Amino acid sequence: MGWPRATAPAWPVHVLLLVCAAAGLIAYELAGHAGRPVVQTVIAASPVLTWALAIASGHLGHRRPWLIAVGGIALLLAAQIVWPGYVRDGHLGAAEFGPADLTLSAAHGLFLAGTAMALWRRMSEDAGGIVDAALLGLCAGGPMWVWLIEPNLSPQVTNAGQVLILVDVLVLCGVLGCFARMATVPGPARAPMLALLSSCVLTLFAIGAGVTTAGQENRWSAAFWMLAFLALAVAPLLPGAYAVTASTCSAAPATGAARLGWLTAALSTNPLLAAVQILRGSDSANLLLAIGTLMVIPLVVLRIRWLTGQRERAERTLAHQASHDELTGLRNRRHIMGEIDAALAELHRGDLAGITLLLCDLDGFKPINDRYGHLVGDQALQSVAARLTAVTAPGDTVARLGGDEFLVLRRDGSAGDLAERIGDALREPMDLSAGPVTVGVTIGTAGARSGEPADRETLIGRADADMYTGKAAHRPKATQPA
Numbered sequence: 059m060g061w062p063r064a065t066a067p068a069w070p071v072h073v074l075l076l077v078c079a080a081a082g083l084i085a086y087e088l089a090g091h092a093g094r095p096v097v098q099t100v101i102a103a104s105p106v107l108t109w110a111l112a113i114a115s116g117h118l119g120h121r122r123p124w125l126i127a128v129g130g131i132a133l134l135l136a137a138q139i140v141w142p143g144y145v146r147d148g149h150l151g152a153a154e155f156g157p158a159d160l161t162l163s164a165a166h167g168l169f170l171a172g173t174a175m176a177l178w179r180r181m182s183e184d185a186g187g188i189v190d191a192a193l194l195g196l197c198a199g200g201p202m203w204v205w206l207i208e209p210n211l212s213p214q215v216t217n218a219g220q221v222l223i224l225v226d227v228l229v230l231c232g233v234l235g236c237f238a239r240m241a242t243v244p245g246p247a248r249a250p251m252l253a254l255l256s257s258c259v260l261t262l263f264a265i266g267a268g269v270t271t272a273g274q275e276n277r278w279s280a281a282f283w284m285l286a287f288l289a290l291a292v293a294p295l296l297p298g299a300y301a302v303t304a305s306t307c308s309a310a311p312a313t314g315a316a317r318l319g320w321l322t323a324a325l326s327t328n329p330l331l332a333a334v335q336i337l338r339g340s341d342s343a344n345l346l347l348a349i350g351t352l353m354v355i356p357l358v359v360l361r362i363r364w365l366t367g368q369r370e371r372a373e374r375t376l377a378h379q380a381s382h383d384e385l386t387g388l389r390n391r392r393h394i395m396g397e398i399d400a401a402l403a404e405l406h407r408g409d410l411a412g413i414t415l416l417l418c419d420l421d422g423f424k425p426i427n428d429r430y431g432h433l434v435g436d437q438a439l440q441s442v443a444a445r446l447t448a449v450t451a452p453g454d455t456v457a458r459l460g461g462d463e464f465l466v467l468r469r470d471g472s473a474g475d476l477a478e479r480i481g482d483a484l485r486e487p488m489d490l491s492a493g494p495v496t497v498g499v500t501i502g503t504a505g506a507r508s509g510e511p512a513d514r515e516t517l518i519g520r521a522d523a524d525m526y527t528g529k530a531a532h533r534p535k536a537t538q539p540a
Contacts, residue, residue: 068249068296075292078104082284086277094280095142101284102138105131105291112294119303123175130169131290137161145268145280155219163226166261170233173254176303177240184243186368188236189361190321193354195235197324199228200350202266204331210269224349227265232353234258246298253293260286325354383458385436386443394457397467398514404469405508412507414473417521418446418480419529420462421498430492437490438497445483450476465521477501500528 078101086097109128112118137144141158203224211220237255241248264282293299328350381393389397404410420442427435439462446456446464454476455467468476480501487494502525506512 068298071292071295071297074295075288078291079285079288082288083281086280086284095138098145098280098284099135099138099142101287102135105287106135108291109294112299117300118176118294119300120176123172123178125172126175127169127172130165130167130172133161133165133168134287137165145264145276145283155216155222159219159222163222166226166229170229173233184239185364186361187239189357189364191235191239192232193235193321193357193361194324195238196228196232196353196357197327197350198235199231200328200331202231202262203227204334206266207269221349223265223269225353227262228350228353230258230262230265232357234262245301247301248298249296250293250299250302253289253296257286257289257293260289325358328354383443386440386458388443388447388464389455389457391457391459394455394459394465394467395514397455397457398517401467401469402506402512402514402517405506405512408508410469410508412470412472412505413517414468414470414503414505415517415521416466416468416473416477416480417502417504417518417525418464418466418484419500419502419525420464420484421500421529423462423497426495426497430490430495434490434492434495438488438495441488441490442484442497445486446480449479449483473503473505477503500525502526502528 082097082101086094089097106128109118109124109131113121113124113128118124137158140161144158144162207223207227208220234255237251237258241251241255243251260282264279264286267276267282268279270276332350381389383390398413398415401410401413405413423435423438426438439458442464443456443458446466450456450466451468453469457465457467459465466476466480481499484497484499487496502521502523504517504520504524506517
């Protein structure tokens, strides 16, 4: 089927949402007591249809997670068909712990699991911010439970029913926080994320309204419920839905102090509310503290793990930068000097038979920079580094000393034909952005064997002198005038 192009405007979908919402609410009022479940069933089927069509058309990437999400929506539709009076008669949010409540919670979990899997690429770009948003949302569910839901629960409610509705509310609040965070990122995916966010908010409103009139017909709860389904139905219809799973730049992070302040306040909410409830003699205080803490702990552990991974990655990056040349990726001067000292120590202990240094200085490199610019010169140095790495042995250490000078350390008493292979490799033309470029190389060697007195400065000085001798031999001799 055809689908809205990515560049299509979103306003027709918004108009469709408003029209369907108005038509659904009017139809619900006019249908009467017996016909209202039919209206609710039709509206509950709309997101199943739109999501299935969006997946079939290829408008949504990563089909398997979205199929899981659609399974959750289909389960909600099945619950509406099997228990048509669930919302109409005020069972929504009554914490009865019946089959309908279990099905509803399972459907929410299935949809949210599929959505989280599909959004993983997008979430991974801002893992810390997403976890923080989930913590803030989850902790915000505490006040909703204490001030709105728990005081209005029926006296006959069971502990299991309270646990079920509390978990459902806290999960929805946590997901709401994630959607809110992702909706702050500019781009085409913002509109679908706002639709998912709206659906989550309306579901919480439906539960809150349902609790206040448990056991009675509640049109507000039904209205919020239907609007949540319609907001869910338009999410895949929006032109930007294709970008929901695309990786993107994260939202602007809050400053460290501000973020810690918000997290501290959020994590303190449930314990403080529980303390107030205990002082008032409420039996639900321990339930909120236990369930809320159990749901917060995994997020806190995940946040700590992410911070630890971030620190380890930063340490590895710093360690790599300290020992490697930024341009070529070879070892830098500091590292190779330490390697020479370590090799000499092994030589003096008798652990090595000998070591060899090969000091390589490029010939004709400066004209490349002068003629083609530094960008092509950098490309030439990178190509030289790759060729040096290719012709040396795995145990050799290749470093860039700076400019167009390279050094190879071989933990062996003899360089063999390595100098010849390096020369042959570097003299081959290099295909760069400016075209084929050729450089030469002059190599100076110096070695030391076990039992011979040697230090780093002496070895490098000998290799440098040998290299300059080779340079002099390459220069054309001046002719004497007759």
